Amino acid sequence: MAYDDLLDLAVLVAVEAAELVRVQRREGVEVAATKSSPVDVVTEVDRASERLIYDRLMAARPDDGFLGEEGASSESASGVVWVVDPIDGTVNFLYGIPYYAVSIAASVDGEPVAGVVLNVVSGETFTATKGGGSFRDGVPLRVGSDGTSPDPTCRSGSSAPASTTSPT
Numbered sequence: 001m002a003y004d005d006l007l008d009l010a011v012l013v014a015v016e017a018a019e020l021v022r023v024q025r026r027e028g029v030e031v032a033a034t035k036s037s038p039v040d041v042v043t044e045v046d047r048a049s050e051r052l053i054y055d056r057l058m059a060a061r062p063d064d065g066f067l068g069e070e071g072a073s074s075e076s077a078s079g080v081v082w083v084v085d086p087i088d089g090t091v092n093f094l095y096g097i098p099y100y101a102v103s104i105a106a107s108v109d110g111e112p113v114a115g116v117v118l119n120v121v122s123g124e125t126f127t128a129t130k131g132g133g134s135f136r137d138g139v140p141l142r143v144g145s146d147g148t149s150p151d152p153t154c155r156s157g158s159s160a161p162a163s164t165t166s167p168t
Contacts, residue, residue, distance in 0.1 A: 003129040006080065006106040007114040011127060013056045014118040017049045017102045021087060021120045024048065029094055041090055046070050049086035053104060057082050064106075079109045088117065098122065 024045045031041045050070045057066060058074065065076025068084045082104065087093050089100030098121035105115035113130040126141075128134035134141045 003106070003108075003114040003132065007116065007127055007129050007132075009057065009060055010082075010104040010106060010114060010116045011118075011125070013053055014102045014104050014116045014125075016056065017053050017086060017104075018118050018120045018123075020052055021045055021049050021093070021100075021102065025093065025096075025120075031094065039091060041094060042070055043087070043090060043094060045093070046087045046090055049102065050084060053082075053084050053086055053102075057104075081107050081110075083107060083112075087120075093120075 029043050029045055032044045032047065033042050035042060047070055050068045050072050054066055054068060054072045057064065061078070061080065063076070063078040063080075065078075065081035066072055066074045066084070067081055068086065070086060072084075084105075085103040087100055088103040089097075092098070093100040099119070100121070101117045101119045103115070103117045105112055107113060111130070115128055117126040119125070124137060126134065126136050
């Protein structure tokens with residue numbers, strides 16, 4: 001089974017959500033709430049992005065399920081569940097560090113089959129489908145012959161507490 005139709009929809013919606021995030025970032029950002037810790041923050045922009053993604057995916061595929069990081073969810077009648085992080089890297093987003101993305105994946109019967117990660121600031125887009133490979137901006141990604149990436153990098157969230165407003 002090809003999963004290109006799921007990927008195409010995910011990319012289309014991610015582009016629209018990224019534009020919303022980009023515009024709202026310019027207007028200023030505030031912490032709306034914290035989740036598991038003081039550095040696990042959510043902004044109103046996270047919520048707006050998730051609402052947009054949910055609305056677009058459910059309009060296009062109403063029988064699919066949805067699982068969003070900010071709490072939106074619905075059961076699947078089709079076997080497809082969309083798994084979404086509306087701003088992957090919210091702390092970076094909050095502080096204006098240009099490494100945050102819209103992440104949308106589709107799973108079928110619990111197995112991930114298609115996904116997109118779109119860097120909101122740079123526009124760099126990573127996509128993949130089960131059996132179809134993975135790509136950065138349409139260029140195939142390859143693993144080194146020894147099973148490693150040529151330039152592995154590890155990033156994690158900051159442990160610094162977030163303030164209630166971001167620098168602008």
